[in-house]
Amino acid sequence: MKVYITDTLTKEKVPLETIEPGVVKMYVCGPTVYNYIHIGNARPMVVFDAFRRFLEFIGYRVMMVQNFTDIDDKIINEANEWGVNWKTVADTFIAEYHHDAQLLGVRAANYHPRTTDFVEDIVTAVQKIIENGYAYTASNGDVYFSVRKLKNYGKLSGKNPDDLRAGARIEVNDLKKDPLDFVLWKSAKPGEPKWESPWCAGRPGWHIECSVMSQKLLGDMFDIHGGGEDLIFPHHEDEVAQSEALTGKPPAKYWMHNGMIIVRGDKMSKSLGNTFMVREAVKKYGKDGVKLFLLSKHYRSPMEFxxxxxxxxxxxxxxxxxxxxxxxxxxxxxxxxxxxxxxxxxxxxxxxxxxxxxxxxxxxxxxxxxxxxxxxxxxxxxxxxxxxxxxxxxxxxxxxxGVFDSETQKKSASLSNFDTLIKSVIDLRNEYRKAKQYDMADKIRNILSDSGVKLLDTPEGTKYEIVEGEE
Missing domain, CATH: 1.20.120.640 (Anticodon-binding domain of a subclass of class I aminoacyl-tRNA synthetases)
Structure with missing residues (x-):
């Protein structure tokens, strides 16, 4: 059976034709682990887990990689606030991520690489990019990718470098030759974690980690790169640039991006303070309720929360x-x-x-x-x-x-508690019926009906079903 996906690069719906027949190699960008994950973070988790399940259902063997960014300014800032080592923060929220993924019924990827486990490989990759003529070292030891050296920069996002201006996640400083140049290796400030390199003691820039980890685990070019559409620029655009400068090939054959979750006109994000944590959502609405919500719109479409x-x-x-x-x-x-x-x-x-x-x-x-x-x-x-x-x-x-895979549907405490409560009310109604107090029995039936619970008097006893609303 042919599978069609919308490729962000070509902007077209295309047939999935894998590099290796019968095998899908897929890399999905994971979280920066400095806080609990929210519903916006959960959308790519749920979407790409379900897509992986589907590919396996129709016969593909899927190798999936999802990374953790475990060193970043946000992690360092959080560690400073806690008064702990940066690794404590990263380890804490990686564990919490796995907890929340389990609550959602999202399977672990085949590999969950951490940035800091690949620093040596990143240093080697940056050195090669410099040797290939696509990067330069600034006076303080920072290493920057020279965007203008790559003729087709902007092809994934559709942005023209001449029209771009430094923005939200583009650092502006006097060390760059061009405002669009992005950092591959950054020098450490006093007290920050650091690793040795030929240029300075420092740490990887944000974008280079994914290029290196995907290459090491999936090869120079793999089938699908996934993530949220907010990563298309600059993160995934810069991944394309780095990989082509490093290997002469784009990192992925196809790109898939899910739409954002919108809260009153704004993208859900921790920085805007409009997030709803996954564990809170699962507790309140149940695992399947949350997953139905996340799958109820086409994955490329934005959705309102x-x-x-x-x-x-x-x-x-x-x-x-x-x-x-x-x-x-x-x-x-x-x-x-x-x-x-x-x-x-x-x-x-x-x-x-x-x-x-x-x-x-x-x-x-x-x-x-x-x-x-x-x-x-x-x-x-x-x-x-x-x-x-x-x-x-x-x-x-x-x-x-990945839905309806348990015998009870958790909501608040759990559906089993809900079931116990409703059956207790049914027992009370039956007591009224035995006592021929039919007005009270009918009142209970009507109250339950108004709450979306329909009673069914059957030869096997009184049953119930939830009927409120339409799917």
Whole structure:
């Protein structure tokens, strides 16, 4: 099956044709580890984890690398505030990243390299870039990449160097020959961590780390480089420049970028103080609620953040999970159904959606449709069809997107607590019914109904399902 992705470099939707048949080598830019990760950080985590799962589902072997920037001005500043070593800060938040990734059900990459583990390789790479004529040493020992030496600089972002001005993440100083030149190696200030180099005691610049780590782990050129669209310029543009100056090749054959999460018109970022931490979101809305939110828009599109939108996705996730739980109560030992034409057709539509530039909104709509069909099949006593629909969600679609892979859907404390609460209310209603206090029993039913909980009086007892809203 052909997979199509939108390549940031060509600005076109193109077929994925890997360098090595059947193998996808993918590098995704990871966090600078000076704080907990927020929902904006989580979008590329969830998107590229799901994309990796999908590629594996259709038969590719995927080698995925996601780095940690573990030395940076922000980390040093945080360490100074804490009164600890910079490594303590980095180690702390790398551990917290893995904790939050686990909360989200995001699998670890094959490799999670740290910048400081590759300093010697970075020094060697910078030296070669200098020898190739694309970098120079400033009077204080800083090493800068000479942007004007590269004829096609700006091709990834579509920016013309003549139109660019020094901006947010472009350092302006008198040591540069051109304001656009960016640092490959920076001299250490008094008290800062430092490593020896031929130019000065210092540390790597921000961009060079990814060029070196990806080259060392995936080769001079790999298949896909991913990340948030805020990294296109200058970070990924500078990666392209460094790699071409170093090896004569672009680092990646294709570039994929996810859109930003917008909060009241601004990009979500720690510097703006408008972040919502992942662990808080998972606690409040559940893992699947957060992931449905992050996958509910096409990955390249910006998406708006609000409590209402997350709450809607949390309810949608809870409805699907309640349907799955209802099935497990009725069929505690579900078998694997024999695949028939209907199952093949639904699976084909799901796969086609994800093959078309990873269209997760369409894929999710298919899951919601199948969930409704599962409820109908159980209502009608069609056990065979119910088993097929359950299998599609639980054993096929859910694992591909990393959702509905647990028997309970956490929300606040957990759905199991919610389930216990609702069943206690149902028991109270049944007591009123036994006592023939039908007005009180009806009042409880109506209160639950107004809260989105529908009661079903069946021969096996009273069941419930969450029905509020539409997917």
């Amino acid at each position: 609000s409590d209402d939108i997350l709450e809607d996705n949390s309810k949608a996730a809870a409805r699907v999970q309640a349907t799955l739980n209802r099935f497990r109560e009725k069929y505690p030992y579900p078998l694997v159904p024999k695949e028939d034409e209907e199952m093949k057709d639904i699976t084909a539509k799901f796969t086609e959606a994800l093959s078309d530039d990873f269209n997760t909104p369409v894929a999710l709509s298919i899951i919601f449709d199948v969930s409704r069909e599962l409820n109908k099949a159980m209502d009608n006593g069609n056990d065979e069809r119910a088993l097929k629909m359950y299998h599609l969600i639980k054993r096929v679609f859910g694992p591909v997107l």
